[in-house]
Amino acid sequence: MQTDLLQEARRQAEICNACRYCEGYCSVFPALHQERFFTDANLTQLANLCHNCRGCYYACQYTAPHEFDLNLPKALAEVRQDSWESLAWPAPVARRFQKSGVMIALATILGFALLFLAFRALGSAGGDGFYAVLSHSAMVAIFLPAFLFPLASIAVSLRRYWTETGGTTIALKEIVDAFGSAAKMKNLAGGHGDGCNFEDEDRFSQARRHAHQAVMYGFLLCFASTSAGTLLHYVFDMPAPYPLWSLPKLLGIPGGILMVIGTVMLASLKLKADRSLGAAANWGGEMGFILLLFLVALSGLALYALGSTAAMPTLLAIHLGSVLSFFLLTPYTKMAHGFYRLTALIRDEQRKSAG
Known part of the structure; x- marks a missing residue:
């Protein structure tokens, strides 16, 4: 799988894990909040749990123009797609x-x-x-x-x-x-x-x-x-x-x-x-x-x-x-x-x- 996609997803997941504002939004966040460190396997699983409903993005206070520039739906969508291609x-x-x-x-x-x-x-x-x-x-x-x-x-x-x-x-x-x-x-x-x-x-x-x-x-x-x-x-x-x-x-x-x-x-x-x-x-x-x-x-x-x-x-x-x-x-x-x-x-x- 592409390392750069995983690295970006890891960065965003770590910020989300610290914030926890979206804890009840979908099954992604309980699974995300259970982890302290995110392996490639963790990120692949989180990405395939995500339905790309985008509610977390619109609720997030750290999206652009904030310096954190969070876009978790996109990050997980790219990891998810890459996992399908890599594992196919x-x-x-x-x-x-x-x-x-x-x-x-x-x-x-x-x-x-x-x-x-x-x-x-x-x-x-x-x-x-x-x-x-x-x-x-x-x-x-x-x-x-x-x-x-x-x-x-x-x-x-x-x-x-x-x-x-x-x-x-x-x-x-x-x-x-x-x-x-x-x-x-x-x-x-x-x-x-x-x-x-x-x-x-x-x-x-x-x-x-x-x-x-x-x-x-x-x-x-x-x-x-x-x-x-x-x-x-x-x-x-x-x-x-x-x-x-x-x-x-x-x-x-x-x-x-x-x-x-x-x-x-x-x-x-x-x-x-x-x-x-x-x-x-x-x-x-x-x-x-x-x-x-x-x-x-x-x-x-x-x-x-x-x-x-x-x-x-x-x-x-x-x-x-x-x-x-x-x-x-x-x-x-x-x-x-x-x-x-x-x-x-x-x-x-x-x-x-x-x-």
């Missing part, structure tokens, strides 16, 4: 995506979509519905490795993170408490439950929390939809396409709508927010990830609406290209942030237990 496997891909995320996402989607259209041009697969464009066996052959690769990559990254931060054997209660905190997006509610100041220093808002919840629960519904379709296909011998009132569509349609709403909200909030309070150099990567999720959801909904029209092959190619790009880029996008955040919350539960 393989790391060079992560760094490249953070610099040019939007262009890489669009180029990857377009490339895969053209590839799927080329398959279509070679002739019908001979099945029904979507399988007339690309056979079920071809979809499995393409998407199964693309699904397993990010899981393996993220598993390697999280193992490195756990070792880096001194994690020990996990108790069931620690997992349950961490999942509970993640499910409620507890830390995005602010220290007093009023929300955070992400887009406006004078206004507390739950908008960012709700946007994250919409994306998270929308994604989980879409994943459940895909899982239901897999069970229907392999266990009950009921291949797609499925009717409107089937389980895959009852889960997938609201999931897709939630993801579209959530990603639009996130993009809007990021455009309003002050970039100098985050990892500004990685803004493109964050927007690239939001765009990727948006296109996955929107193209899926378009397929539901227009799947029986002449537009279906083109829409299917765009959707499959988006999904394949999402899977392959997951370890290097902000999607990995969710896994790191959950791991950091589990690690924080261990701190509480030890204390």
Whole structure:
């Protein structure tokens, strides 16, 4: 990890530890105030606990033009981003995506979509519905490795993170408490439950929390939809396409709508927010990830609406290209942030237990 980023975060953490004005703001400060000296591992853990809500910055008396020039949200955001890049496997891909995320996402989607259209041009697969464009066996052959690769990559990254931060054997209660905190997006509610100041220093808002919840629960519904379709296909011998009132569509349609709403909200909030309070150099990567999720959801909904029209092959190619790009880029996008955040919350539960 970059020494200069860690040194600056250490300087700021030491000042915050002496001040303690923000003690109740989020889970970062109880963890920070427990330390007397800040190792690289401490700072990496604190950075991944931080949700960049920025309430501490706007409350701080030591921000510029004070000589201390504190900007803890930015310092932790840069350490956090650097930790994802350093611990990612393989790391060079992560760094490249953070610099040019939007262009890489669009180029990857377009490339895969053209590839799927080329398959279509070679002739019908001979099945029904979507399988007339690309056979079920071809979809499995393409998407199964693309699904397993990010899981393996993220598993390697999280193992490195756990070792880096001194994690020990996990108790069931620690997992349950961490999942509970993640499910409620507890830390995005602010220290007093009023929300955070992400887009406006004078206004507390739950908008960012709700946007994250919409994306998270929308994604989980879409994943459940895909899982239901897999069970229907392999266990009950009921291949797609499925009717409107089937389980895959009852889960997938609201999931897709939630993801579209959530990603639009996130993009809007990021455009309003002050970039100098985050990892500004990685803004493109964050927007690239939001765009990727948006296109996955929107193209899926378009397929539901227009799947029986002449537009279906083109829409299917765009959707499959988006999904394949999402899977392959997951370890290097902000999607990995969710896994790191959950791991950091589990690690924080261990701190509480030890204390």
